[in-house]
Structure formats: structure tokens, C-alpha cells
Amino acid sequence: MSAAEVLGRYRERIVAEIAGLDASMVALRQVRESSSDDDEHDPEGPTLSSEWSRIQGLLAAARQQLTETDAALSRVADGRYGLCLDCGLPIAPGRLEARPTAAYCVTCATRHAR
Numbered sequence: 001m002s003a004a005e006v007l008g009r010y011r012e013r014i015v016a017e018i019a020g021l022d023a024s025m026v027a028l029r030q031v032r033e034s035s036s037d038d039d040e041h042d043p044e045g046p047t048l049s050s051e052w053s054r055i056q057g058l059l060a061a062a063r064q065q066l067t068e069t070d071a072a073l074s075r076v077a078d079g080r081y082g083l084c085l086d087c088g089l090p091i092a093p094g095r096l097e098a099r100p101t102a103a104y105c106v107t108c109a110t111r112h113a114r
């Protein structure tokens with residue numbers, strides 16, 4: 001399977017995940033609105049809030065992944081996919097397998113993390 005195919009499938013999965021999370025947000029908002037009358041006494045209140053922040057966190061992560069995937073796909077189009085954005089050396093195949101959107105080699109990624 002080519003890098004473009006791997007990334008294409010990866011992207012489809014993320015898009016589906018975002019759609020699912022968006023639907024959860026809509027559902028959650030409806031539950032919240034319908035129960036807003038007695039928020040103070042609603043035992044579900046705190047649960048809903050934590051569920052809300054959990055889904056928002058997942059959504060933010062999924063959108064970030066989507067951005068990274070699109071960037072990786074544009075590198076495929078440029079013929080620069082698999083090359084580190086910093087040092088230009090090839091990124092280890094194992095790393096790309098584990099993380100198809102990787103933009104930096106292990107050395108540079110470690111340096112960035114510091």
C-alpha cells in the first residue's frame with residue numbers, strides 16, 4: 001500500500017471519528033438544554049460536564065490529526081513525504097508505520113519535545 005493510500009484511509013477514519021464526536025456533542029447539548037431547568041438538582045449535571053470536556057478533548061485531538069494528515073498528504077504530492085522537515089533525512093520506516101503523519105525523524109522530534 002502506498003503512503004497516499006495509507007494516509008487516505010487514515011484520513012477517512014479521522015473524518016468518521018470527527019463526525020461521530022460532533023454527533024455526540026449535538027446529542028449532549030440537547031440533553032443539557034432539556035435538563036437546564038433544574039441544573040442545580042440534576043445528579044447528571046457534573047457527569048454531563050465531564051463528558052462534554054472529554055468529547056471536546058477528543059475532537060481537538062482528532063482535528064489536529066486531520067491537519068497533520070492533510071500536511072502529510074501534501075508532502076506526498078510534493079514528493080517530500082517520509083523526509084524529516086528539519087534535517088531532510090529519511091524518517092525511519094518503522095516510525096512512519098506507527099505514525100503515518102510523522103513529519104520529523106526521531107532525532108528532531110526528540111529535540112522538539114525538549
Ligand SMILES: [Zn+2]
Pocket residue numbers: 084085086087088089104105106107108109
Ligand atoms: Zn530530522
